[in-house]
Amino acid sequence: MLHLKDGLSFKPGLSDLGALASHYTVVFLLLTHTCGGQSDPQPMVAMAGDDVILPCHLETAADASDMTVAWTRPDLSPKFVHVRRDRMDFLINQNPLYQGRTSVFNSKLKRGDLSVKLYRVKLSDGGTYSCFIPDLDKESTVQLVVGQWILRSLDLFNAAF
Incomplete structure (x- = not known):
């Protein structure tokens, strides 16, 4: 009404x-992602100004609390969006565009969820993101197109x- x-x-x-x-x-x-070996991208919808979760999960739910995860955007320099290792966020080399706007879910790491939350999405956040887990030599990508x-x-x- x-x-x-x-x-x-x-x-x-x-x-x-x-x-x-x-x-x-x-x-x-349009947000599409390929995680955990999925070959069929799944679309997600969000708008500039929203918060968005970029998904990344272990294929088999396992405790990832001690694992290193590096979220990157290869087209940027520095390329690091969010890095977690030794049970701590390691944001020294984080790209300034993402400072104060990312987090991982500590409570979900125990179930193999390595997703990163991006706060207050900007049009400039559009691009390809990579979730790399060096301990397993596994990587997945998320294509983010911001509207x-x-x-x-x-x-x-x-x-x-």
Whole structure:
């Protein structure tokens, strides 16, 4: 239900939604990943400003608390997005674009979940991410394409009604 300037409410029908769509443009985010040997990428959707989890799991759920995991983005220098080793985050060589915006789930490491959470996604975060586990010589990649909502003035919307 939409609330208009005059305080009245309006519940748009299908024909009205077409008019609404013509006043707004939406660009979506597509996140695909290949983890644990999966060959079929699974799409995920998020928008700029959202938090997103880049998935990485051991094929067999095992305690990964003592394992090193390096999340990288090869097209950047330095390429490190998030590194965890010796049960601690090792962020000395972290790319400045990601400082204060990444974390791993310590409680989930015991179940083989090495995913990284990226906070406040930016358009510049789009790219290919790699999750490398040196102890197992395993790597998986995640392709992140960032989108955003692009809205015209609300006045245009209100003028249509």
